[in-house]
């Protein structure tokens with residue numbers, strides 16, 4: 513019996529390799545498993561297998577051209593908006609190269625670039641192409657920076673007559689990877705995530721804050737919702753849209769964040785404190801704009817903000833729930849500092865990342881520590897980091913992917 517993909521909306525991308533004929537079988541399996549499959553083919557793919565075949569198997573019009581006078585265009589924005597996942601099989605070396613460099617020069621690349629959901633690619637190519645440093649580098653970029661999931665090709669006899677790596681993974685392996693990604697392993701879990709900076713007002717027009725963009729916390733919230741959790745996102749002021757199916761609770765100051773978090777903590781299975789909470793706030797916030805004085809200096813007295821992570825650590829005591837995860841922004845000694853902070857705050861998990869790339873970079877190297885040890889993620893995208901952290905939280909809640 514195949515996987516249950518009832519009502520799952522899949523964008524199936526087919527690019528121009530000899531293995532394109534296998535995408536017909538894959539499409540058939542997906543449809544038989546209940547999925548709604550929208551096929552997009554590259555021009556080159558149409559040299560190997562006809563759109564008519566894919567149209568007949570998917571039961572939906574197939575799109576190839578960005579500008580197709582014969583039919584209403586499927587825009588690169590419209591197609592991704594609907595889909596739960598983008599599966600590209602086979603994925604050519606050239607397609608991987610286009611995506612790794614952010615090209616949007618044809619429909620399938622443009623759709624990929626515009627797609628915010630999970631991407632699963634099954635590359636297939638000649639062994640030398642597969643081992644070429646350019647392809648290796650592109651895959652590295654796509655996996656670690658873009659958060660792609662890759663079903664590695666198998667070894668065997670290739671269509672070009674050689675034997676080696678590069679053969680499209682078996683349909684069963686692709687389906688297994690797909691269902692793994694779609695599995696709602698966090699279904700029913702209530703997860704609270706904090707994100708962004710806090711803003712501590714000096715007067716109605718001035719404040720003290722920090723450079724947190726909120727992207728890590730938002731990536732965790734989005735990923736948790738995608739994996740089926742019931743997500744509350746307590747967010748400081750950021751310029752990011754609320755992720756789909758996430759309840760956002762906007763807050764401004766550390767005191768507001770404390771109230772929003774502690775008021776909900778008892779109902780949560782997992783709490784991830786990814787916000788950059790200001791350690792101090794001005795002792796008073798003036799009700800009117802502070803006027804420039806005659807003195808050359810001005811002193812602002814700061815008072816300590818509550819330590820929300822510590823409060824959560826105390827609240828959970830020796831209990832397993834809620835699972836409490838905190839972040840530590842470090843400039844050095846990631847593991848030692850993370851372990852120390854975990855003990856000090858009585859948190860289950862601490863994610864330590866480097867300040868340099870956590871603030872500015874698209875990728876970050878993080879070390880996730882808990883009582884079972886540490887996981888060094890290497891340089892990964894915020895989405896990949898979110899996935900790893902949620903895997904650990906899920907395991908602590910008795911869930912596995």
Ligand SMILES: Cc1cc2nc3c(=O)[nH]c(=O)nc-3n(C[C@H](O)[C@H](O)[C@H](O)COP(=O)(O)O)c2cc1C
Nearest residue numbers: 527528529530554556557604605606607636637638
């Ligand atoms: C007979 C034949 C077989 C090919 N097989 C592959 C292949 O398996 N993998 C691959 O990456 N490219 C393969 N190519 C090259 C691609 O078709 C070519 O790079 C094309 O530009 C890919 O376009 P696309 O990525 O838009 O589909 C093959 C070309 C030919 C003529």
